[in-house]
Amino acid sequence: MKQDEKEGAARKAVFSPVDNRARVEAVVRRIGDAIELGLIADGEQLPGESELAGQLGVSTVTLREALMALRQQGLVTTRRGRGGGSFVSVPEVPADDRLKARLRGWSTDELRDLGDHWAALSGAAARLAAQRTEPDDLRQLHRTAEELAHTGDAAARSRLYGRFHVELAAAAQSTRLTREQVALQSEIGALLCLVLADDAFREEVADRHRALVSAVQDGAHETAGTLAERCVREPVARLVAVRLGL
Numbered sequence: 194m195k196q197d198e199k200e201g202a203a204r205k206a207v208f209s210p211v212d213n214r215a216r217v218e219a220v221v222r223r224i225g226d227a228i229e230l231g232l233i234a235d236g237e238q239l240p241g242e243s244e245l246a247g248q249l250g251v252s253t254v255t256l257r258e259a260l261m262a263l264r265q266q267g268l269v270t271t272r273r274g275r276g277g278g279s280f281v282s283v284p285e286v287p288a289d290d291r292l293k294a295r296l297r298g299w300s301t302d303e304l305r306d307l308g309d310h311w312a313a314l315s316g317a318a319a320r321l322a323a324q325r326t327e328p329d330d331l332r333q334l335h336r337t338a339e340e341l342a343h344t345g346d347a348a349a350r351s352r353l354y355g356r357f358h359v360e361l362a363a364a365a366q367s368t369r370l371t372r373e374q375v376a377l378q379s380e381i382g383a384l385l386c387l388v389l390a391d392d393a394f395r396e397e398v399a400d401r402h403r404a405l406v407s408a409v410q411d412g413a414h415e416t417a418g419t420l421a422e423r424c425v426r427e428p429v430a431r432l433v434a435v436r437l438g439l
Contacts, residue, residue: 202363203232203356206371208240210250220249220259221266226379228268228281230359231352235283239269242279292387293439301433307381308429312422314373315358319405319421321365323414334360334406342399347390354389354428355382357402361421364409381432388431398424 207227211219227233246256263269270282341353355378362370401424408417
């Protein structure tokens with residue numbers, strides 16, 4: 194797979210047909226999750242209604258309802274007239290109290306169960322990426338890992354962390370794994386602000402991500418899978434500890 198195709202794989206998963214059931218909600222979740230992860234940039238113009246509806250496999254009526262919901266959530270703004278259209282609007286950083294209130298909605302068993310699911314997804318993606326990806330196709334993963342290593346803002350760290358795992362699934366050349374990672378980040382991604390604000394832990398995570406990219410690049414699929422699983426389990430374990438302390 195060429196480099197430009199590899200880098201666009203995660204975005205292609207965003208703009209691919211949604212499930213037939215509850216299509217408005219599916220479009221809202223797909224685009225909303227992509228915005229939260231930074232796969233669609235702040236201020237970026239979305240494709241025109243007809244083009245976007247065709248990419249997502251929905252009617253223009255369904256798309257307009259979804260865009261209305263996204264506007265109500267503050268994720269999209271619409272400009273009329275010449276040069277108008279729908280534009281991405283990245284939400285402000287959630288406050289700690291909001292995140293902790295959200296975390297209270299999870300039981301420790303639910304967090305551990307989600308962590309198991311996430312580890313299985315990332316582990317499988319890493320093993321497949323190590324088998325399928327050429328060394329030159331990992332530039333985007335390298336970039337995201339380095340951005341995480343040098344980003345000071347906790348919310349930006351959580352977005353980069355989530356994006357890394359989405360891009361890992363894209364490197365595995367699996368649209369289904371990529372979609373699953375995007376959906377999973379909407380459930381837990383923002384909560385990682387509560388643990389990634391710790392600079393020392395952020396450095397550990399960044400080093401582990403670098404090691405994971407190296408293992409994928411070397412074709413060491415078992416090492417890559419084990420590292421990916423650990424990359425997920427440790428932050429989730431810290432979230433469980435925070436939840437117990439609330």
